[in-house]
Amino acid sequence: MSNVNQITNAGTLKLQHAQTALQTKANTGNSVQFADLLQKEAGRPQSVQFSKHAAQRVQQRGIEMTEGLLSDLNQAVKKAQEKGAKDVAVIGASGAFIVNVPNNVVITTMSGAEMKDNIFTNIDSAVLI
DSSP states (O other): OOHHHHHHHHHHHHHHHHHHHHHHHHTSHHHHHHHHHHHHHHHSOOOOEEOHHHHHHHHHTTOOOOHHHHHHHHHHHHHHHHTTOSEEEEEETTEEEEEETTTTEEEEEEEHHHHTTOOOOSOSEEEEO
16 A cells, blocks of 8 residues: 555545544533534624734825725625635725735735825736725
């Protein structure tokens, strides 16, 4: 038997043991509670996070982060994700936000005044809000 087959068989065996352990625990109250919690968390919409750099830029550039703006930003990122975007520029009246969609993280931002005569690079999509 080759090393690849041994590794594959060992991985399959470990997976079967893990599944058996989960099934056994599912018959007790503890795992069901965890499964319910996991399902609840998976269904909850996640808000975009700001990198340290982006948070500094928001403060330095005087961009007011309101609940409405954050909601618009989250909706824009969700739409970009549905379309398969990876790095998106979300552009609105208060500025532009460059977001890494798979990680749900705002990488940097600029105010509306700073957007003029600037070029956005390394993005694959743009969403206007």
